[in-house]
Amino acid sequence: MIITRTPFRVSFCGGGSDLASFYEQHGGCVLSSSINKYMYISVHPYFDEKYTSLKYSENELVDDLSKIKHRILNSVLNQRKLSGVEISSTADVPAGTGLGSSSTFTVGLLHAIYSYKGQYVSKATLAEEACEVEINRLGAPIGKQDQYAAAFGGLNFIRFKRNGSTSVEPIMMKPETYNKLQNNLIMFYTGTSRSANTILSEQKNNISQQETTKNLQQMCTLAEEMKAALQEDDLSSFGEILNRGWLLKKTLASGISNPDIDHAYDVAMENGALGGKLLGAGGGGFFLFYCEPHNQEKLRTAIGLKKMDFKLEYDGSSVVHVGDKYWN
Missing domain, CATH: 3.30.230.10 (Ribosomal Protein S5; domain 2)
Known part of the structure; x- marks a missing residue:
C-alpha cells in the first residue's frame, strides 16, 4: 500500500x-x-x-x-x-x-x-x-x-x-516573524459549502471587462506589496492588505459575497480583526482573518462561527x- x-x-x-x-x-x-x-x-x-x-x-x-x-x-x-x-x-x-x-x-x-x-x-x-x-x-x-x-x-x-x-x-523571513504571522491568523467556518465552478466561470467571463482587469491588476500589486513586507519582517501592513484585497475580490463576480458574509466580515472588523477574506472562490467556506492574539477571543465570541485551529506547513x-x- x-x-x-x-x-x-x-x-x-x-x-x-x-x-x-x-x-x-x-x-x-x-x-x-x-x-x-x-x-x-x-x-x-x-x-x-x-x-x-x-x-x-x-x-x-x-x-x-x-x-x-x-x-x-x-x-x-x-x-x-x-x-x-x-x-x-x-x-x-x-x-x-x-x-x-x-x-x-x-x-x-x-x-x-x-x-x-x-x-x-x-x-x-x-x-x-x-x-x-x-x-x-x-x-x-x-x-x-x-x-x-x-x-x-x-x-x-x-x-x-x-x-x-x-x-x-x-x-524568506525571520522565524520570529513567521511565528507571529501564524499566531495572528485565525480561521472560521461559515457553515456553508459551495461549488467554486459557478463563481469562477462568471469571474472568467468578467475578465474581458476593463474594470475587472484593473481590479485584478491591483490585487497583483497588493500581492507584491505583501511579499515585500514579509521579506522585510514587517507585519504592520499585512491586515490592511488583506482587507484591500478582499474589497477588490468581491467585485470580480456576483456570487463571491452576500449580505450574510458581508455582515460577518463587518462584525469581525469591529471586534479586533485588522483584515480578512473568504478563502477560495468565495460564496461560503472558510473566513481567514488577521487578528492579534489579545483580540482573538473577542473576535471569536462576536462572530459566533466555528473556529478551526491550523498551522502553516512546509x-x-x-x-x-x-x-x-x-x-x-
Missing part, C-alpha cells in the same frame, strides 16, 4: 490572477501557504484484479475504467491504464470550503500513483500534471495556484507568466507510507 498526504492551502492575496484568461495577457501572482490540514490518498492492489475499487464520498466498484463516475479518477486512471487497484481518499476538511480540495485531491492522487509504480516525481511535475488534468482535460474553470500550493507546500510567492510557465519562490505533497508490494 502507498499513502500520500497532501496539504490544503490558504491564499492571502492575488487569487483570480491565476486564470489563464488573465495571466496570458497581464501575468499573475499569488501569495499563499499550505496548512496542516490534509488529503490522504491510498493505493493498494485490489483482491480481485478484474475490478477497481474507489472510495471517496461515494463507493464505486467497476470492471471497466470507462465506467468510473468520479471525473478526476476517471481521467487519471484511464490515461495511465491503471486498474485492479483499490483507491481511497480521506480529508481533514470537506470539499467546497475554499481550501483547494479538488486540486489537493488531484495532486495527491498523481503522487500516489507515481509512487505505486515505483517512480520518482518532482513537485513541479505533480503541479503541472494536476493542472493538465483539471484545466485542460476536464475543462474546469479554475486557475493554477491550488495545484502548485499543494505540490510544493510552504509559504510561497507563485508567479504565473504570460508564456504559461510558473515559478514558485519561498518567502512539506507539500509527501509519501507517508510504503507497504510491502511488488512494483508495477
Whole structure:
C-alpha cells in the first residue's frame, strides 16, 4: 500500500490572477501557504484484479475504467491504464470550503500513483500534471495556484507568466516573524459549502471587462506589496492588505459575497480583526482573518462561527507510507 498526504492551502492575496484568461495577457501572482490540514490518498492492489475499487464520498466498484463516475479518477486512471487497484481518499476538511480540495485531491492522487509504480516525481511535475488534468482535460474553470500550493507546500510567492510557465519562490523571513504571522491568523467556518465552478466561470467571463482587469491588476500589486513586507519582517501592513484585497475580490463576480458574509466580515472588523477574506472562490467556506492574539477571543465570541485551529506547513505533497508490494 502507498499513502500520500497532501496539504490544503490558504491564499492571502492575488487569487483570480491565476486564470489563464488573465495571466496570458497581464501575468499573475499569488501569495499563499499550505496548512496542516490534509488529503490522504491510498493505493493498494485490489483482491480481485478484474475490478477497481474507489472510495471517496461515494463507493464505486467497476470492471471497466470507462465506467468510473468520479471525473478526476476517471481521467487519471484511464490515461495511465491503471486498474485492479483499490483507491481511497480521506480529508481533514470537506470539499467546497475554499481550501483547494479538488486540486489537493488531484495532486495527491498523481503522487500516489507515481509512487505505486515505483517512480520518482518532482513537485513541479505533480503541479503541472494536476493542472493538465483539471484545466485542460476536464475543462474546469479554475486557475493554477491550488495545484502548485499543494505540490510544493510552504509559504510561497507563485508567479504565473504570460508564456504559461510558473515559478514558485519561498518567502524568506525571520522565524520570529513567521511565528507571529501564524499566531495572528485565525480561521472560521461559515457553515456553508459551495461549488467554486459557478463563481469562477462568471469571474472568467468578467475578465474581458476593463474594470475587472484593473481590479485584478491591483490585487497583483497588493500581492507584491505583501511579499515585500514579509521579506522585510514587517507585519504592520499585512491586515490592511488583506482587507484591500478582499474589497477588490468581491467585485470580480456576483456570487463571491452576500449580505450574510458581508455582515460577518463587518462584525469581525469591529471586534479586533485588522483584515480578512473568504478563502477560495468565495460564496461560503472558510473566513481567514488577521487578528492579534489579545483580540482573538473577542473576535471569536462576536462572530459566533466555528473556529478551526491550523498551522502553516512546509512539506507539500509527501509519501507517508510504503507497504510491502511488488512494483508495477
